[in-house]
Amino acid sequence: MNMKHFTTFVKDQVLVIQFDMEDKTVNLLNQQSLTSLKSLMTSAYTDDKIQGIVIQSAKDSFCMGADVNFIQKLVATHPNSETLYQKIWEMQSFLLSFEKPTVAIINGRCLGGGLELALACHYRVGIERTKLQLALPEVRLGIIPGLGGTQRLPRLIGLENALQMLLKGAPVSEDKALSQGLLNSITTEKSALKQAIDYIHSHNPRDHKDKMLNMYQPDHLMTMSAASALAKKQTQGCYVNVENLLQAVYEGHLVSLESGLKTETEYFVKTLLHPSTQAMLKTLYIDRQALRKKAKDALENHPITQIGIIGGGFMGGAIAAHAQVQGLKVVVIETDQERMLKAKEYIDSLVSKYSQTNRTKPLPKVTITKEYQKLKGCELVIEAVFEDLALKRQVLRQAEQYMDDQAVLASNTSTIPITLLAEELVSPKRFVGIHFFSPVAKMALIEVIAGKLTNKRALDFGKALSAVLNKTPIIVKDIRGFYTSNVCMGYIYEAITLLTEGVSPTVIENAAKQIGMPAPPLALVDEIGIDVAWHILQEAKKDPEASQPSQAVLDLVDQMYQQKRLGRKTQKGFYLYEPKKQLWPELMTMYPHIEHDFESVKKRLFDAQVNTAKTIQEKGYISKEEANVGAILGLGFCPQTGGPIVNKG
Ligand code: NAD
Numbered sequence: 130m131n132m133k134h135f136t137t138f139v140k141d142q143v144l145v146i147q148f149d150m151e152d153k154t155v156n157l158l159n160q161q162s163l164t165s166l167k168s169l170m171t172s173a174y175t176d177d178k179i180q181g182i183v184i185q186s187a188k189d190s191f192c193m194g195a196d197v198n199f200i201q202k203l204v205a206t207h208p209n210s211e212t213l214y215q216k217i218w219e220m221q222s223f224l225l226s227f228e229k230p231t232v233a234i235i236n237g238r239c240l241g242g243g244l245e246l247a248l249a250c251h252y253r254v255g256i257e258r259t260k261l262q263l264a265l266p267e268v269r270l271g272i273i274p275g276l277g278g279t280q281r282l283p284r285l286i287g288l289e290n291a292l293q294m295l296l297k298g299a300p301v302s303e304d305k306a307l308s309q310g311l312l313n314s315i316t317t318e319k320s321a322l323k324q325a326i327d328y329i330h331s332h333n334p335r336d337h338k339d340k341m342l343n344m345y346q347p348d349h350l351m352t353m354s355a356a357s358a359l360a361k362k363q364t365q366g367c368y369v370n371v372e373n374l375l376q377a378v379y380e381g382h383l384v385s386l387e388s389g390l391k392t393e394t395e396y397f398v399k400t401l402l403h404p405s406t407q408a409m410l411k412t413l414y415i416d417r418q419a420l421r422k423k424a425k426d427a428l429e430n431h432p433i434t435q436i437g438i439i440g441g442g443f444m445g446g447a448i449a450a451h452a453q454v455q456g457l458k459v460v461v462i463e464t465d466q467e468r469m470l471k472a473k474e475y476i477d478s479l480v481s482k483y484s485q486t487n488r489t490k491p492l493p494k495v496t497i498t499k500e501y502q503k504l505k506g507c508e509l510v511i512e513a514v515f516e517d518l519a520l521k522r523q524v525l526r527q528a529e530q531y532m533d534d535q536a537v538l539a540s541n542t543s544t545i546p547i548t549l550l551a552e553e554l555v556s557p558k559r560f561v562g563i564h565f566f567s568p569v570a571k572m573a574l575i576e577v578i579a580g581k582l583t584n585k586r587a588l589d590f591g592k593a594l595s596a597v598l599n600k601t602p603i604i605v606k607d608i609r610g611f612y613t614s615n616v617c618m619g620y621i622y623e624a625i626t627l628l629t630e631g632v633s634p635t636v637i638e639n640a641a642k643q644i645g646m647p648a649p650p651l652a653l654v655d656e657i658g659i660d661v662a663w664h665i666l667q668e669a670k671k672d673p674e675a676s677q678p679s680q681a682v683l684d685l686v687d688q689m690y691q692q693k694r695l696g697r698k699t700q701k702g703f704y705l706y707e708p709k710k711q712l713w714p715e716l717m718t719m720y721p722h723i724e725h726d727f728e729s730v731k732k733r734l735f736d737a738q739v740n741t742a743k744t745i746q747e748k749g750y751i752s753k754e755e756a757n758v759g760a761i762l763g764l765g766f767c768p769q770t771g772g773p774i775v776n777k778g
Contacts, residue, residue: 133150140326143329144179147187148188149186149188154188155193156191156193158243159196173229180230180329181326182232182329183231183325186235186236191236191247192238193238193243197418203401204402214398221391221394227250231252233246234322235247235254236318238261239263240263240300241266241274241278242274245274247263252313255307255315255316256317256318256321257303257317259318262300263306264294266298268295268297271410272410273374274295275394279295280377282311284386285310292352292378295374343382349382353375365642365643368405369403370406376396377395408771409771411771412771416754416757425596427593428593428596431508432593433509436457436458436459437503437509439513440462440515441462441471446472446476450475451479451483452598454484455599460495461496461498462498462499469498472497473497501527501530508535510528510537512525516664525550525553526553529556536559537560538587539562539563539590539591542562544610544664544668547583559586560583560587572762574601574763575598575600576605577592580607603755604755608745609674613763620738621662623650623734625654625682625686626678632723633717633725636730641731644731654702659690659694662686743774
């Protein structure tokens, strides 16, 4: 089907090209949209009546970047590096030099390939009050910019600023974009076109000189080596894209822009064809998008406007704040005036941290109350009280009495089986597990747990909530610890086992970092709390189906629990926190030391997670795709691998 991607009109001898993909809610760069843009621009070059070109968007955002499905297809159809290079160079060379003055008018998000298109223009005008976000986020997807970002950005805003954007992949603020010269101006929607046209009438592209950046300059060489060292420290050399990105920037700035762009294309191709990139794209983009799409579809069938939360503590309060910022009305139930006040202060502080100060619409209301009657009108009610079976059952029963008949009831429990919680409910079918991760606003995952009796509608509400809260849901069957906690505990138990076998704790922590884990296991269990681990172990002991660690692990956790070494919360655990964080020295002498093989320690920490994930997936409790997405988004499991379950599909 021939989709329309652009509409055009002419004003004051300027061709205005409006990006507006007919079949999509956002604008993306792919083979078809780039070809149409090229054909519109080349006909403008030969039309004497046209003095210049404006590219703008008719949607809420300028462009979200390259269509990853298109990149994936490109790789599948051109698996050989030479033909892939040719194909990508064809696109690069179209952006190489625009023959007539060209201005990008940017609104909303301008990401990845979208920003690279804007960078190829001679001038960039931002439209104020459109939540402008300019970023090159490719590094986060495991790739590198491939339409000139590594070459034009440093030449435009300087090496240090550009490396910050390229390596972090995060958007820059409007003010920064303006002061660094990424945007030439920010103005109202009304005057943007006039400004663009004025620029075009007063400029000739031949007078436009790309700024040069002399990489041989000592301060540039120093910036480059500092960035490489920092990147190495942060990524432990696990990410081929980060290394290729730094090489493309370095080598590309020893030569002209055109040669630099060729260098970028070479590194882009090298990155794309690397197995790690393919695995990351599959999990973090293709599979994740598919899960998000299912969540969006569920939301269309089950709109959510108001939720209830029972318990406004650490998690309940954070869920309330995040939901409010995302546009939901929220009712929070607490026990008494004092706790209501505490919950209010906590929610307000999180809201002011997370909501944009220049928001256009007022935030919806949060009601904090003791009265369960106020749950009327909530489409979904989430229980988030203390992790105690009897208490949870009691508040769930109470909620059931006041909720609307059609409303869905959920629990944010992290360990108690959903089926067990549902036992005393009048309508267990509408009860589902919705497991959030902390910090709620930041973590991208929600685990939706299906109890034995949970119906599809309740599961769909879990997915729909994920869509409203801008998160990715995975669906897991109701096993003790669900999915992510099991994988996480597998990792922690293996670390403690290694420790009890006499491996140095420093070696264990370093080995974990080197396989790409963001949090080393002993530091992680200190954050979670040794008491939490102890309780999980006590519950697991009662369950013949739960995996049991060795007696040595049970003994060490028990000893630390009895000694109140509970981790960060008591300022002592596997680490000491005062005067500064360091491994507890006694751990070094607690077990007879053995010589270790560093590679085998790395392998054991990796395999412990992979084996747990595989066992759960092979028993049919979770799909391969969800297991991979869940491990990476929920635990930070070695993202460069694409997840614990080999999944090339
Ligand atoms: P918390 O102790 O901070 O908060 C619990 C809140 O529930 C308190 O504010 C308390 O006043 C309130 N509460 C107790 N009884 C109540 C009742 N009868 N009616 C209304 N409110 C009542 O605990 P938390 O860390 O927020 O954990 C809550 C739940 O979330 C637990 O099930 C926990 O397992 C789960 N969870 C916690 C985390 C985490 O990182 N802490 C992560 C995921 C899930």
